[in-house]
Amino acid sequence: MKMRIAMLLAAVAMPASAFAQAAAPAQTTAATVLEDFKPSSLNQPGQEFPQVNSQGYARFRIVAPDAKAVKVSLGLGGRGGTVLTKAADGSWVGTSEGPLDEGFHYYHLTIDGGTFNDPGALNFYGSTRWESGVEIPAHDADFYALKNVPHGNVAQVLFPSPSTGTQRRAFVYTPPGYDRNQRERYPVLYLQHGWGEDETAWANQGRANLIMDNLIAAGATRPFIIVMTYGMTNDVKPGAPGGLASFDIKPFQTVLLNELIPYIDGNFRTLTDQKHRAMAGLSMGGFETKLIAPKNLDKFGYIGLFSGGTVSVDDVNNTPGYRDKVKLTFVSFGSRELEGGRTGPPGGPKVDPRANAAGLKAAGINSVFYVSPDTAHEFQTWRRSLKEFAPLLFRD
Structure with missing residues (x-):
């Protein structure tokens, strides 16, 4: 029975990262990204980031002035990622490379090799740990x-x-x-x-x-x-x-x-x-x-x-x-x-x-x-x- 359940689970679970797709197949160039970003509905009270726009892009801003590198990993297990760029005020900002599927997505931060949740977002249990969450508005929400x-x-x-x-x-x-x-x-x-x-x-x-x-x-x-x-x-x-x-x-x-x-x-x-x-x-x-x-x-x-x-x-x-x-x-x-x-x-x-x-x-x-x-x-x-x-x- 143990072997049977392992084989069955592998059929869909695969690595844990398969639980959420980070981006839809079609990509949109940065020049066409609409600047109609609004705070995600899953943000902590009063927090402006992460933000989402009408095309399904997500934008992140993390305050970590002493960090050397910051990345946002979308999907359970951190498959894929958006590398953030350091701004003059010491914050790190970046926009997903492509539009995300409509609905809910897990994500976490990698800061100088360490794994952290986004203090601007609510947390949800997934990937055997509490992850940050972002909601892409859906046409049928x-x-x-x-x-x-x-x-x-x-x-x-x-x-x-x-x-x-x-x-x-x-x-x-x-x-x-x-x-x-x-x-x-x-x-x-x-x-x-x-x-x-x-x-x-x-x-x-x-x-x-x-x-x-x-x-x-x-x-x-x-x-x-x-x-x-x-x-x-x-x-x-x-x-x-x-x-x-x-x-x-x-x-x-x-x-x-x-x-x-x-x-x-x-x-x-x-x-x-x-x-x-x-x-x-x-x-x-x-x-x-x-x-x-x-x-x-x-x-x-x-x-x-x-x-x-x-x-x-x-x-x-x-x-x-x-x-x-x-x-x-x-x-x-x-x-x-x-x-x-x-x-x-x-x-x-x-x-x-x-x-x-x-x-x-x-x-x-x-x-x-x-x-x-x-x-x-x-x-x-x-x-x-x-x-x-x-x-x-x-x-x-």
């Missing part, structure tokens, strides 16, 4: 915008985990109106983060609660609970991708099935049958979903893989009960992940998830395949995936 609509709550819960000998943490989204009608019960989606992230990712970087609030307000989805917990239970050393080889799904499966689900059902007003419970995740969380949900179809009726692998007809045929018990198989990717039509680890076997989804449909399986336009292995892909996935759930 309305679906995750903070609006004047009824809002649900995201609450931290601590639940006992005898299998790990700890108290573990989860965040639970309850929809608007949950506290008012004490007799109503709700379906539950267990939603997992990616490699190097934690249980804060979906509400912070992913804006899952705002996506749900807006969908519910528009009447586009049935209200349901979302549970987000940490998907790593092993002492996997952060950093090098080789740490994936020591990851074992079994301890997390025990936490999820034997500890977290009973806690949620015992402390929240849930509908506890299989047809009212779903599991989904991004990247590593998608692979966790693929390894756990099909083998526990008495507990999960809906399966969602966001940049986290694919489901084939062979997978269905090799899983007893899949045809009868799974109400929906949802698979999604960013369009940049599917350039050439196939995806998979570097140097490894490639698969065509679109063909797999079509094969499921032809076999009579309720299969939905979604591609996020002009995005890669990054949160804008997964925000859009949740927006597409949620209205398909619990349609009874």
Whole structure:
């Protein structure tokens, strides 16, 4: 099982840097960069930098008068980078070499060889550490915008985990109106983060609660609970991708099935049958979903893989009960992940998830395949995936 999970995770995680694409393929020359820069929406209060413009460029300014070299590394793991230039006032300034994909991006600073976060930006847990974040305005940002609509709550819960000998943490989204009608019960989606992230990712970087609030307000989805917990239970050393080889799904499966689900059902007003419970995740969380949900179809009726692998007809045929018990198989990717039509680890076997989804449909399986336009292995892909996935759930 350890080798299997390592191979599966490698298919999308690759190095940790693959989690976020730093720049779109098309580059724009410096002469055409528009000077309509504004502070990023993810800046610390009162901070002017980093800034973003209408073309998707990001501009940085770091005050480090005694530094010899400053670079901004965009994307988990610091793939790529923007070298800053020292100004007369001792600050370091620079603009990304090209426009970035719409949506959220991690980044950090390298100052004279040391790794630091930008004091002007908010921090988000990714790449097994807290990283700075910058938000490139998206043309479709309305679906995750903070609006004047009824809002649900995201609450931290601590639940006992005898299998790990700890108290573990989860965040639970309850929809608007949950506290008012004490007799109503709700379906539950267990939603997992990616490699190097934690249980804060979906509400912070992913804006899952705002996506749900807006969908519910528009009447586009049935209200349901979302549970987000940490998907790593092993002492996997952060950093090098080789740490994936020591990851074992079994301890997390025990936490999820034997500890977290009973806690949620015992402390929240849930509908506890299989047809009212779903599991989904991004990247590593998608692979966790693929390894756990099909083998526990008495507990999960809906399966969602966001940049986290694919489901084939062979997978269905090799899983007893899949045809009868799974109400929906949802698979999604960013369009940049599917350039050439196939995806998979570097140097490894490639698969065509679109063909797999079509094969499921032809076999009579309720299969939905979604591609996020002009995005890669990054949160804008997964925000859009949740927006597409949620209205398909619990349609009874």
